[in-house]
Amino acid sequence: MNDDSPTPPAERRLRLDDGWSYAPAPEGTDHLRVDSSYGLFIDGAFRASSSGETFSTINPATEEPLAEVALAGVEDVDAAVRAARRAYETVWAPMAPADRGKYLYRIARVLQERARELAVLETLDGGKPIRESKSVDVPLAAAHFFYYAGWADKLDFAFPGRSAHSLGVAAQVIPWNFPLLMAAWKLAPALACGNTVVLKPAETTPLTALKLAEIVRDAGLPEGVVNIVTGAGETGAALVQHEDVDKVAFTGSTEVGRQIQRSVAGTSKRYTLELGGKAANLVFEDAAIDQAVEGIVNGIFFNQGHVCCAGSRLFVQESVADELLHKLKDRMRTLRVGSPLDKNTDIGAINSKAQLETIRDYLDVGEGEGAEIFQPACELPATGYWCPPTLLEGVSQSSRVVQEEIFGPVLAVQTFRTVDEAIKKANNTPYGLSGGVWSDKGAKAFRVTSQVRAGVLWANTYNKFDPTAPFGGYKESGVGREGGLHGLAPYLELTAPGAPAGTLS
Amino acid sequence: MTVSDRPAAPPSPPIDEVGVNDRVARFTSRSIKKEAKVEALRLALSMVDLTTLEGADTEGKVVQLCNKAKAPHAVLPDLPRVAAVCVYPTLVHVARAELEGTGIHIASVATGFPAGQVPLEAKLTDTRTAVEAGADEIDMVISRGDFLAGRYDAVAEEIRTVKEACGDAHLKVILETGELGSLDAVRRASDIALYAGGDFIKTSTGKVQPAATLPVTLVMLEAIRDFYFATGLKAGMKPAGGISKSKLALQYLVMVKETLGSDWLHPDLFRFGASSLANDLLMQLTKQATGIYPSPDDFSLD
Numbered sequence: 056m057n058d059d060s061p062t063p064p065a066e067r068r069l070r071l072d073d074g075w076s077y078a079p080a081p082e083g084t085d086h087l088r089v090d091s092s093y094g095l096f097i098d099g100a101f102r103a104s105s106s107g108e109t110f111s112t113i114n115p116a117t118e119e120p121l122a123e124v125a126l127a128g129v130e131d132v133d134a135a136v137r138a139a140r141r142a143y144e145t146v147w148a149p150m151a152p153a154d155r156g157k158y159l160y161r162i163a164r165v166l167q168e169r170a171r172e173l174a175v176l177e178t179l180d181g182g183k184p185i186r187e188s189k190s191v192d193v194p195l196a197a198a199h200f201f202y203y204a205g206w207a208d209k210l211d212f213a214f215p216g217r218s219a220h221s222l223g224v225a226a227q228v229i230p231w232n233f234p235l236l237m238a239a240w241k242l243a244p245a246l247a248c249g250n251t252v253v254l255k256p257a258e259t260t261p262l263t264a265l266k267l268a269e270i271v272r273d274a275g276l277p278e279g280v281v282n283i284v285t286g287a288g289e290t291g292a293a294l295v296q297h298e299d300v301d302k303v304a305f306t307g308s309t310e311v312g313r314q315i316q317r318s319v320a321g322t323s324k325r326y327t328l329e330l331g332g333k334a335a336n337l338v339f340e341d342a343a344i345d346q347a348v349e350g351i352v353n354g355i356f357f358n359q360g361h362v363c364c365a366g367s368r369l370f371v372q373e374s375v376a377d378e379l380l381h382k383l384k385d386r387m388r389t390l391r392v393g394s395p396l397d398k399n400t401d402i403g404a405i406n407s408k409a410q411l412e413t414i415r416d417y418l419d420v421g422e423g424e425g426a427e428i429f430q431p432a433c434e435l436p437a438t439g440y441w442c443p444p445t446l447l448e449g450v451s452q453s454s455r456v457v458q459e460e461i462f463g464p465v466l467a468v469q470t471f472r473t474v475d476e477a478i479k480k481a482n483n484t485p486y487g488l489s490g491g492v493w494s495d496k497g498a499k500a501f502r503v504t505s506q507v508r509a510g511v512l513w514a515n516t517y518n519k520f521d522p523t524a525p526f527g528g529y530k531e532s533g534v535g536r537e538g539g540l541h542g543l544a545p546y547l548e549l550t551a552p553g554a555p556a557g558t559l560s
Numbered sequence: 561m562t563v564s565d566r567p568a569a570p571p572s573p574p575i576d577e578v579g580v581n582d583r584v585a586r587f588t589s590r591s592i593k594k595e596a597k598v599e600a601l602r603l604a605l606s607m608v609d610l611t612t613l614e615g616a617d618t619e620g621k622v623v624q625l626c627n628k629a630k631a632p633h634a635v636l637p638d639l640p641r642v643a644a645v646c647v648y649p650t651l652v653h654v655a656r657a658e659l660e661g662t663g664i665h666i667a668s669v670a671t672g673f674p675a676g677q678v679p680l681e682a683k684l685t686d687t688r689t690a691v692e693a694g695a696d697e698i699d700m701v702i703s704r705g706d707f708l709a710g711r712y713d714a715v716a717e718e719i720r721t722v723k724e725a726c727g728d729a730h731l732k733v734i735l736e737t738g739e740l741g742s743l744d745a746v747r748r749a750s751d752i753a754l755y756a757g758g759d760f761i762k763t764s765t766g767k768v769q770p771a772a773t774l775p776v777t778l779v780m781l782e783a784i785r786d787f788y789f790a791t792g793l794k795a796g797m798k799p800a801g802g803i804s805k806s807k808l809a810l811q812y813l814v815m816v817k818e819t820l821g822s823d824w825l826h827p828d829l830f831r832f833g834a835s836s837l838a839n840d841l842l843m844q845l846t847k848q849a850t851g852i853y854p855s856p857d858d859f860s861l862d
Binding site: 063067077190342343344349353 | 575582583592594792
């Protein structure tokens with residue numbers, strides 16, 4: 056407030072990391088029951104794997120084991136698919152669609168009632184901040200069940216002039232970044248459309264899916280309608296390759312997506328794949344810069360960057376690059392990295408040791424490619440897997456760290472000069488899942504969003520999700536759409552009005 | 561740097577309301593507990609401008625308010641004092657007599673508060689009267705009429721003139737954001753006020769709804785930050801009106817900490833324009849000290 060002595064330019068810095076600071080605010084865990092071991096959920100009951108084999112799931116923030124989980128082999132997968140087939144033929148497909156809807160509403164309500172327990176478990180098992188599991192993962196999971204419950208008895212209206220038929224048994228394999236939410240994305244439309252399901256959660260994060268199995272059982276779903284088998288890649292492969300599966304839905308890496316595509320080639324199995332991404336977040340000079348900074352942070356640091364639609368390539372118009380990067384770095388200084396259970400944590404633990412190694416390898420690659428690495432000073436816990444929020448500057452489209460998906464809190468920064476250049480660079484990637492545009496000019500935003508080839512584009516916001524909105528990729532980001540009306544189609548066969556399934560639509 | 565040396569205000573950047581609300585949601589989800597809470601409650605108390613701005617204000621009322629400013633709550637002896645007492649110009653002499661030697665600032669509203677619809681000469685007389693009677697802080701209102709009619713230069717020129725009339729007194733410029741209509745306008749008014757010589761920018765008179773809100777305050781804090789980066793000058797912020805609960809006050813402090821940093825977590829650069837907030841802060845401090853929530857009747861209503 057002293058008019059006589061302005062701070063010299065070189066010393067104009069904000070003291071963002073000292074002074075008054077927040078005390079630890081840990082979320083309580085007393086209300087949560089985690090069993091020491093979990094079985095496979097097949098035909099309405101939990102059972103050990105036929106081999107008796109198990110694996111550990113750990114808390115990535117402490118490296119302490121949380122539970123032993125049954126490892127499903129080929130025989131177990133076969134039992135699950137047979138249970139699903141039986142339930143499909145005897146109960147679920149014949150059931151009145153409105154009644155199927157009632158079961159889904161019931162699951163949605165129980166998810167809400169047990170939201171706190173599920174959020175804490177998701178955070179313990181996966182490392183994501185409790186703030187996110189409480190405000191995003193669990194409410195969205197419930198919202199998906201509510202949304203698709205509503206469609207269950209209205210499928211003929213969803214596709215006017217067609218008759219909708221269920222497919223049969225769906226094999227669903229989901230990733231570790233949003234374990235419960237991805238289970239909801241997969242289960243809700245499949246069940247609403249009259250299919251039964253065998254779901255395989257990721258091996259590092261099986262617990263909320265198993266909790267969901269308890270909820271499914273407690274909600275009184277007929278036995279065998281939902282089956283959950285736990286294990287790693289081999290379990291998933293056995294499930295996808297099972298000959299009595301009618302439909303495969305996979306969310307995960309592009310590499311595994313390719314393997315699945317090969318394995319279903321030449322079969323009658325339908326498939327949807329939701330794979331990797333390397334989204335461009337384009338900031339134009341007329342954008343609201345402070346809000347763009349917030350969107351960039353939300354785009355890449357949400358869930359430690361373990362998000363397939365993360366805005367991992369930042370493109371800034373050169374005329375505002377200095378200002379924006381200065382503000383972005385200041386904002387990164389205020390991000391709190393640490394215990395995921397702390398309510399004030401912004402960036403939690405990296406999901407697994409393997410993923411942390413992947414991220415570190417990419418940071419080395421970036422350094423080798425001449426990237427300038429910026430990480431704010433932050434104290435990381437002694438145990439667990441951690442990566443501070445990271446910027447890679449001085450990189451270009453030819454850099455591996457720009458072309459390849461890192462799946463961590465790492466943002467590659469580039470500049471551009473014109474709208475055309477921005478669009479070209481945004482599309483200059485094997486992926487096409489998502490993207491963002493920041494501009495105060497509506498016409499510019501519409502032009503860019505219509506020319507960037509990606510399944511989801513956000514204008515002046517990022518990472519907003521809603522069950523009514525379809526989600527999915529172009530190019531190597533996948534096949535098919537999930538969510539919204541579009542998310543019903545992959546789980547249905549559409550025929551001419553009144554014609555039975557199996558007739559040409 | 562004198563006011564006349566300050567550069568002209570640059571074009572104001574666009575503000576995206578959705579993004580501002582997203583950012584605010586991050587502040588309000590911060591959890592402030594234990595020693596961090598006690599520290600923040602004390603800090604907030606030290607930032608309060610105890611205010612009485614009623615047509616019914618009397619000397620007796622101002623004396624009582626000053627007594628509260630000096631000793632807010634006898635049960636907790638080592639409390640920080642409040643930052644200032646804020647009154648109408650005609651009552652500044654009373655506050656001055658009461659607060660002599662305490663270090664508590666005397667703020668006075670001026671320039672035809674709250675509407676500002678009086679001639680410039682009256683505004684300047686108002687200001688000079690308050691300063692001569694002993695006010696060391698002047699809370700002026702901008703001419704919203706000029707602003708909304710697009711006469712931004714007139715708004716700036718008036719602020720410059722009032723600043724000169726203030727002499728050594730600090731100038732807080734009230735934007736009356738509840739009448740400006742958009743966050744873009746809030747940002748523009750903030751830039752005008754900062755570059756025209758305001759030492760503080762302030763949201764509201766308290767006579768118009770909505771008064772201070774978190775999104776409006778965030779936009780103003782960002783204007784202060786950009787002004788600091790451009791000029792090296794640290795201007796202060798005063799949200800006023802509608803902040804009566806400690807929890808909300810703490811959310812404001814979180815916002816200041818994460819937007820401007822700890823230099824601004826000081827009564828020289830951040831104030832709360834509030835009268836009922838003080839009692840809630842005292843109640844929360846008592847709870848933290850004793851573990852028991854006291855009755856509202858335990859706190860003075862001056």
